[in-house]
Amino acid sequence: MGFQSENIEEYHDIWVFCEQRDGKLQNTDFELISEGRKLADERGAKLVGVLLGSDVKGIASELGGYGADKVIICDDPALKVYTTDAYTKVLCDLVNDKKPEVLLVGATTIGRDLAPRCAAKLHTGLTADCTHLDIDMDKYLDFLRESSTIEVDPEKFKMDDTNLKMTRPAFGGHLMATIICPRFRPCMSTVRPGVMKKSEFDQAKADACELEMYPVSLSEDDLKTKVLEVVKATKKMVDLVGADVIVSVGNGISSDVQKGLALAEELCDALGGGVVGGSRVAVDEGWLSDDHQVGQTGKTVHPKIYVALGISGAIQHKAGMQDSEVIIAVNTNDAAPIFEVATYGIVGNVFDVVPKMIEEIKAQKAAK
Numbered sequence: 001m002g003f004q005s006e007n008i009e010e011y012h013d014i015w016v017f018c019e020q021r022d023g024k025l026q027n028t029d030f031e032l033i034s035e036g037r038k039l040a041d042e043r044g045a046k047l048v049g050v051l052l053g054s055d056v057k058g059i060a061s062e063l064g065g066y067g068a069d070k071v072i073i074c075d076d077p078a079l080k081v082y083t084t085d086a087y088t089k090v091l092c093d094l095v096n097d098k099k100p101e102v103l104l105v106g107a108t109t110i111g112r113d114l115a116p117r118c119a120a121k122l123h124t125g126l127t128a129d130c131t132h133l134d135i136d137m138d139k140y141l142d143f144l145r146e147s148s149t150i151e152v153d154p155e156k157f158k159m160d161d162t163n164l165k166m167t168r169p170a171f172g173g174h175l176m177a178t179i180i181c182p183r184f185r186p187c188m189s190t191v192r193p194g195v196m197k198k199s200e201f202d203q204a205k206a207d208a209c210e211l212e213m214y215p216v217s218l219s220e221d222d223l224k225t226k227v228l229e230v231v232k233a234t235k236k237m238v239d240l241v242g243a244d245v246i247v248s249v250g251n252g253i254s255s256d257v258q259k260g261l262a263l264a265e266e267l268c269d270a271l272g273g274g275v276v277g278g279s280r281v282a283v284d285e286g287w288l289s290d291d292h293q294v295g296q297t298g299k300t301v302h303p304k305i306y307v308a309l310g311i312s313g314a315i316q317h318k319a320g321m322q323d324s325e326v327i328i329a330v331n332t333n334d335a336a337p338i339f340e341v342a343t344y345g346i347v348g349n350v351f352d353v354v355p356k357m358i359e360e361i362k363a364q365k366a367a368k
């Protein structure tokens, strides 16, 4: 097979690989379809969801409700549970046949396994862990003006570039890099769960979504691994991405970790069904398991209320929480960078301030 650089003008449409687990679509699918809609409109292209699984036709049209014009379904018992061999073969066959210009994949555990395999087989580039995507040059320049220190000279940047512009943190989050893949197709990107906003579901669009069944060609030789049994971890993972209230703890609780965690739990309850998160220090020190980590190498969250207790606000932490609706920070150091993004900043000791916060919230609730 020749490299995809020879005929890139044959590649059209924006595709999103839509992940299902146990026959259920994932939140990342809806986020990526919503973002893909924006890109497809910028490019004047179709937005296509790609769904692999067994007996999954019934769930496909929901993707239309978030913006997909069409869903291509590859249905086969061998695709019921994810395996690298089967999914890579089927997705690459599909790409080689239909030639999408862009292929977005969620940076989930499955996406992080599948996307690089496919990129290598298709001989194209992959930008991993993106946090921002553009196609339209003017929109990209607006993004640079809003979020960077670059002086955007309209003359210097005057160009009609229709490549997907894939932005991701680089050098430990100290700078953002925008990467393009001009010579190969499809332009492939994995996107961090929780970063892109899900649009409103529209039933009429779901009903109008076109579904295409695509024949799967898999032989015994294609399948080098066989899933005998799926054993799920009994530990319930904390759902930070979907939480409305998150109370995170950092190194500031180190003088009495148990008390700090108990206060965070109590504040969660007082605020109403919140969940406890943490900085990388809290996870590295073993105070919380790694599914609690917020930040560049943890989860990206945008709850209604984010409380940062004894967290300095390093750039890598802020990358994961600064889009929260309301941020409340408690820190003994009035110059802590967390106060730069805080809606309300309280300079004080966590162990003194938090009990007062809990008391006041309870009193306000009782008064109502």
Ligand SMILES: Cc1cc2nc3c(=O)[nH]c(=O)nc-3n(C[C@H](O)[C@H](O)[C@H](O)COP(=O)(O)OP(=O)(O)OC[C@H]3O[C@@H](n4cnc5c(N)ncnc54)[C@H](O)[C@@H]3O)c2cc1C
Pocket (backbone or CB within 6 Å): 172, 173, 249, 250, 251, 252, 253, 278, 279, 280, 281, 282, 293, 294, 295, 296, 297, 298, 299, 309, 310, 311, 312, 313, 314, 315, 316, 317, 320, 330, 331, 332, 333, 336, 348, 349, 350, 351
């Ligand atoms: C590649 C890379 C990826 C990273 N990814 C992440 C990530 O995903 N998430 C993340 O969080 N970090 C990440 N980090 C680490 C990050 O740079 C910081 O080291 C980390 O966020 C610091 O955690 P912290 O704020 O809890 O601790 P510290 O920086 O030690 O801050 C503790 C804060 O608590 C305050 N304090 C101390 N005592 C009290 C008290 N009693 N009451 C109130 N305040 C108090 C201090 O003033 C200080 O501001 C990453 C780093 C790298 C290089």
